[in-house]
Amino acid sequence: MTRMDEQIREAARQLLESSKVSAVIGYELAAQGKVRPIIVEKTEDIGRLVWNEDCNLNLVNYLHQRKTPTGKDQPMPKTALVLRPCDVRSINLLITEQQIKRENIKIIGLQCAGTRINNKPSITCSFCMERTPVDYDVLIESDTPVEIPSDANGFKDIEEMENWTAEEQLAFWTEEFDRCIRCYACRQACPGCYCFECVAEQVDPHWTSIAMEVPEKMFFHVMRAYHLAGRCVLCGACEAACPMNIPLSKLNRKIAKDILETFGYKTGDDANTAPFLACFDSNERLKVEPSCHF
Amino acid sequence: MAESFEPKIVSFLCNWCSYAGADLAGTSRIEYPQNIRIIRVPCSGRVDPLFVLKAFIDGADGVMVLGCHPGDCHYQQGNYYAQRRYSVMQKLLDFIGVESDRLLIDWVSASEGKRFAEVVSNFTYRIKEIGHLTIKQDARKIDTNLEKVTA
Amino acid sequence: MQFINYETRDQWILTLAADARVVAPVDSKEKLIYKQIKTAEEAVWNFEKTNLPAKAWYFPMSEPILFIEQGTQTKLTEALAPEPIVMFGIRPCDARSGLILDKLFIGKPPIDRQYANHRKALTMIGLSCPEMWETCFCTAVGGAPNSRDGLDIIN
Numbered sequence: 001m002t003r004m005d006e007q008i009r010e011a012a013r014q015l016l017e018s019s020k021v022s023a024v025i026g027y028e029l030a031a032q033g034k035v036r037p038i039i040v041e042k043t044e045d046i047g048r049l050v051w052n053e054d055c056n057l058n059l060v061n062y063l064h065q066r067k068t069p070t071g072k073d074q075p076m077p078k079t080a081l082v083l084r085p086c087d088v089r090s091i092n093l094l095i096t097e098q099q100i101k102r103e104n105i106k107i108i109g110l111q112c113a114g115t116r117i118n119n120k121p122s123i124t125c126s127f128c129m130e131r132t133p134v135d136y137d138v139l140i141e142s143d144t145p146v147e148i149p150s151d152a153n154g155f156k157d158i159e160e161m162e163n164w165t166a167e168e169q170l171a172f173w174t175e176e177f178d179r180c181i182r183c184y185a186c187r188q189a190c191p192g193c194y195c196f197e198c199v200a201e202q203v204d205p206h207w208t209s210i211a212m213e214v215p216e217k218m219f220f221h222v223m224r225a226y227h228l229a230g231r232c233v234l235c236g237a238c239e240a241a242c243p244m245n246i247p248l249s250k251l252n253r254k255i256a257k258d259i260l261e262t263f264g265y266k267t268g269d270d271a272n273t274a275p276f277l278a279c280f281d282s283n284e285r286l287k288v289e290p291s292c293h294f
Numbered sequence: 295m296a297e298s299f300e301p302k303i304v305s306f307l308c309n310w311c312s313y314a315g316a317d318l319a320g321t322s323r324i325e326y327p328q329n330i331r332i333i334r335v336p337c338s339g340r341v342d343p344l345f346v347l348k349a350f351i352d353g354a355d356g357v358m359v360l361g362c363h364p365g366d367c368h369y370q371q372g373n374y375y376a377q378r379r380y381s382v383m384q385k386l387l388d389f390i391g392v393e394s395d396r397l398l399i400d401w402v403s404a405s406e407g408k409r410f411a412e413v414v415s416n417f418t419y420r421i422k423e424i425g426h427l428t429i430k431q432d433a434r435k436i437d438t439n440l441e442k443v444t445a
Numbered sequence: 446m447q448f449i450n451y452e453t454r455d456q457w458i459l460t461l462a463a464d465a466r467v468v469a470p471v472d473s474k475e476k477l478i479y480k481q482i483k484t485a486e487e488a489v490w491n492f493e494k495t496n497l498p499a500k501a502w503y504f505p506m507s508e509p510i511l512f513i514e515q516g517t518q519t520k521l522t523e524a525l526a527p528e529p530i531v532m533f534g535i536r537p538c539d540a541r542s543g544l545i546l547d548k549l550f551i552g553k554p555p556i557d558r559q560y561a562n563h564r565k566a567l568t569m570i571g572l573s574c575p576e577m578w579e580t581c582f583c584t585a586v587g588g589a590p591n592s593r594d595g596l597d598i599i600n
């Protein structure tokens with residue numbers, strides 16, 4: 001048991017025993033040295049909580065199943081979650097979108113040095129520029145150093161890819177999406193994807209077929225990335241969940257980079273900013289200038 | 295190669311400005327290339343970027359979204375929303391191999407018939423230069439064992 | 446029983462690839478997937494299990510079956526039977542699962558013509574297992590690491 005495990009369990013114990021929350025969502029050890037999420041509701045289960053570098057999912061996803069149906073004026077049962085800095089931004093996102101209320105959440109925030117996917121550092125984490133959550137009720141400090149070099153560039157790989165030719169980019173994504181099996185694990189792992197009926201599965205209107213061809217698969221992923229524009233917190237849960245090693249976060253990070261550069265907006269800074277695509281500034285004049293000028 | 299290539303261009307025109315501008319170009323007998331297929335929408339704000347994505351994936355070589363000038367939207371704000379959405383979508387498409395030149399967002403008012411024709415002409419020539427977009431392959435090429443059988 | 450050495454096998458694959466589609470496990474971003482190869486070097490020959498089964502090559506998740514062209518005359522073009530495929534590196538458990546699908550689609554009339562064509566075009570060359578791995582259970586359902594069920598040749 002590491003010091004972080006101890007502190008997480010202590011925080012969980014205090015929150016559960018004082019009835020400040022009715023459940024703590026964290027991780028426990030599973031078979032074959034892996035970890036899996038756990039919802040702890042009884043104090044005797046607190047000893048199962050752990051945290052290590054393999055904890056690469058976004059636990060805010062589990063809040064959707066705890067929301068009470070709309071129309072009933074019942075608050076969500078109070079929940080505590082063990083969250084990385086990126087995950088905490090999802091909380092702010094969901095508050096902005098009126099899905100949850102801050103008073104029903106307790107954040108056990110972690111200082112994070114990065115998580116792994118299949119024993120390798122995740123791409124998203126290797127470019128992360130944030131080590132401490134923007135919001136927390138309890139802060140668990142990291143065992144490993146969390147310094148970010150001052151010249152670190154959170155979007156270096158994206159910038160490189162932007163300079164490729166269109167043929168190279170299309171060839172890259174065609175090869176990646178060829179492996180996609182439309183399992184929708186990426187969508188299910190994402191706290192930002194909570195539509196009752198996903199556009200990808202609608203038959204009326206029939207946006208996209210489920211044919212296992214690259215154009216259809218590309219449509220799904222580009223569409224999903226666009227629907228997360230200004231909403232994705234770059235937690236990398238989609239990449240962690242993908243069984244076929246597709247670098248999905250590149251699409252989301254590309255959008256996040258553009259939005260940050262053009263508008264100075266980063267998802268989840270606080271719970272008060274309006275959703276990005278739901279507002280505008282009437283003085284904005286934004287166009288990507290085509291290379292031929294009219 | 296460029297001479298025989300006739301691009302397929304999908305144009306989303308807003309009812310109150312750009313579509314009326316296209317109408318004016320027509321009544322004034324101003325000629326412009328016939329590659330565009332026009333879809334009339336009430337407002338450029340109605341054009342879901344997924345329409346644009348679907349157009350490219352289903353075989354369009356170029357897409358135009360023409361709306362009212364900022365400040366002149368018939369529904370007050372629609373074109374501002376469109377502006378924001380497309381600033382994101384255009385760059386995202388550029389990242390997956392659909393060059394940003396293939397998507398044109400512009401403002402054409404109802405009185406600008408001549409300008410409409412110019413915008414369409416310039417865009418069509420540009421798409422002819424860039425060439426065919428190869429996301430969607432002819433379904434026949436997927437299975438190479440096809441022979442024609444008369445119905 | 447006949448034996449060939451690796452060089453002969455590699456040469457055999459080159460010859461086969463001229464007339465048929467040769468498919469074997471290929472490393473794609475560290476996932477093993479059955480893909481078409483032209484030479485033996487493109488494939489991985491030393492592995493536990495592939496990440497996706499061989500099924501997609503005889504029972505694709507989606508495929509064209511009919512093309513309809515509308516114009517002054519409506520033209521219908523049917524997808525013809527697939528080119529022969531030779532698949533290498535099939536685990537006995539994977540091959541046995543094909544037999545279960547066979548029961549469903551071509552076991553009794555009316556048979557599924559498309560599926561039958563796919564199966565007729567397919568030759569499966571197996572790769573027997575040197576050991577049982579952590580998630581294996583073929584013996585629990587009547588299989589074996591060296592079972593020949595569903596395979597044309599076993600390696």
